[in-house]
Amino acid sequence: MGLAHANGAVEADTTVDRWDRDHSWHPFTQMAEYCATPPLHIERGEGCWLWDTEGNRYLDGNASIWTNAHGHNDPDINAALIDQVGKVSHSTYLGLSHPAGAELGARLAELSPNGLDRVVFSDNGSNAVEIALKLSFQYWQLVGRHEKRLVVGVENGYHGDTFGAMAAGNSGGFHGRFDPWLFESRSIPAPYCLEVNGEGESSDFQRSLAALEAVLDRESEQIAALVVEPLVQGPAGMKLMPRGFLKAVEAMCREKEVHLILDEVFVGCGRMGTLFACEQESVEPDFLCLAKGLTAGYLPLAATVTTESVYAAFLGSFDSGNGFYHGHTFTGNPLAARVALTSLQKLEALMESGKLDATIRRFGERFAAVFNGHPNVAPARQRGLAAAIDLTPGHGKPAWPLNDRVGLQVCLEARKHGLLLRPLLDSILIVPPLVISTEEIDFLFENLKAAIEAVMKR
Numbered sequence: 106m107g108l109a110h111a112n113g114a115v116e117a118d119t120t121v122d123r124w125d126r127d128h129s130w131h132p133f134t135q136m137a138e139y140c141a142t143p144p145l146h147i148e149r150g151e152g153c154w155l156w157d158t159e160g161n162r163y164l165d166g167n168a169s170i171w172t173n174a175h176g177h178n179d180p181d182i183n184a185a186l187i188d189q190v191g192k193v194s195h196s197t198y199l200g201l202s203h204p205a206g207a208e209l210g211a212r213l214a215e216l217s218p219n220g221l222d223r224v225v226f227s228d229n230g231s232n233a234v235e236i237a238l239k240l241s242f243q244y245w246q247l248v249g250r251h252e253k254r255l256v257v258g259v260e261n262g263y264h265g266d267t268f269g270a271m272a273a274g275n276s277g278g279f280h281g282r283f284d285p286w287l288f289e290s291r292s293i294p295a296p297y298c299l300e301v302n303g304e305g306e307s308s309d310f311q312r313s314l315a316a317l318e319a320v321l322d323r324e325s326e327q328i329a330a331l332v333v334e335p336l337v338q339g340p341a342g343m344k345l346m347p348r349g350f351l352k353a354v355e356a357m358c359r360e361k362e363v364h365l366i367l368d369e370v371f372v373g374c375g376r377m378g379t380l381f382a383c384e385q386e387s388v389e390p391d392f393l394c395l396a397k398g399l400t401a402g403y404l405p406l407a408a409t410v411t412t413e414s415v416y417a418a419f420l421g422s423f424d425s426g427n428g429f430y431h432g433h434t435f436t437g438n439p440l441a442a443r444v445a446l447t448s449l450q451k452l453e454a455l456m457e458s459g460k461l462d463a464t465i466r467r468f469g470e471r472f473a474a475v476f477n478g479h480p481n482v483a484p485a486r487q488r489g490l491a492a493a494i495d496l497t498p499g500h501g502k503p504a505w506p507l508n509d510r511v512g513l514q515v516c517l518e519a520r521k522h523g524l525l526l527r528p529l530l531d532s533i534l535i536v537p538p539l540v541i542s543t544e545e546i547d548f549l550f551e552n553l554k555a556a557i558e559a560v561m562k563r
């Protein structure tokens with residue numbers, strides 16, 4: 106434990122703590138608040154559990170920021186990684202190839218929806234989307250449609266923190282400050298849907314489709330692409346999309362010659378129960394963006410998968426300037442590619458055995474049993490292995506001031522119950538590894554409930 110500091114910070118009394126507090130600047134974190142909260146340093150992991158430097162164990166309730174699929178320290182992935190380390194850890198993908206990258210490209214082309222046969226690698230979700238946006242923009246230039254430059258996004262959409270991804274998204278809470286630097290875009294209202302365990306209370310997407318129709322009627326000649334997170338807007342707080350919305354959006358984009366970019370950075374790679382979320386509505390996008398779960402939570406890797414017809418437009422002589430000039434030093438890193446191949450193989454086995462479906466059913470049932478109708482929860486929502494609750498003070502009581510940080514208090518309390526979660530203001534987002542067991546699901550919800558009740562009593 107640390108010592109209280111005059112300025113409210115907790116003074117670190119271990120070397121790791123001191124290094125961290127004196128020199129780290131954590132993302133998406135108010136550091137004044139961070140330095141005033143008890144430290145937690147994760148040292149190792151096994152399955153769905155993480156251990157801190159003091160030897161305390163925690164269930165990884167956010168799958169290490171929505172990435173972990175097969176558990177930590179997975180022997181198969183470890184073996185694949187070690188094997189690849191023994192060959193080569195990094196060699197550039199800029200004008201050069203390697204077996205792991207080439208095989209992963211071929212595998213993703215085989216597994217992706219029809220027509221998506223070309224893969225551009227990068228190393229995080231923001232870049233996967235940034236690349237899709239740039240490919241779309243440049244494609245329209247190359248085929249002589251220079252006026253097609255606008256991007257349409259969906260209200261609350263989050264696609265990452267690079268400038269293109271921020272401009273295409275509508276994440277005012279995170280990015281509003283940078284508005285003056287963002288390129289012009291259009292936005293349609295988000296559809297509305299509440300669902301737990303496959304049972305919906307209410308949903309509406311007519312308003313969104315009407316807005317999309319209007320914007321396309323007015324400006325499709327100027328619109329390059331529409332970008333959307335299919336089925337669930339994760340970073341917005343697990344906002345669900347009604348079934349059928351995506352299919353309708355696809356049809357409208359096709360009719361008006363607008364590229365459809367699906368951001369499956371969160372919902373892809375098994376999180377929704379299928380390899381890709383778009384499979385659930387038989388949607389075939391022009392660009393499919395993958396990251397997070399692609400390497401099962403091991404290494405940074407992202408992929409933007411697109412069609413041969415997009416690819417073909419970029420071909421030409423060197424001096425045509427048609428090539429795509431966007432790449433990163435660690436694009437297609439061989440360690441990450443080898444891990445992704447092993448993870449995809451394990452994921453297919455998990456789906457074929459019916460285990461992933463069974464886990465999602467159990468997750469939905471237990472979530473509904475514990476949180477539907479809970480006096481401090483409004484409303485609960487869940488799809489696949491993703492769920493969220495908004496904490497409320499209870500019927501008729503005034504809302505908590507923002508600085509009460511009730512969501513954070515619940516997550517800090519949950520740590521005492523052996524559970525790691527991350528809040529989004531006063532919402533709690535629940536995203537376990539895909540291999541969470543029945544007992545662990547019970548542990549997760551019971552201890553989250555206990556943490557909420559402890560905080561509500563204070």
Ligand SMILES: Cc1ncc(COP(=O)(O)O)c(C=O)c1O
Nearest residue numbers: 229230231263264265339370371
């Ligand atoms: C839907 C979605 N898109 C894009 C991103 C950005 O990914 P990254 O943080 O890897 O840049 C995220 C990250 O949470 C995401 O959830």
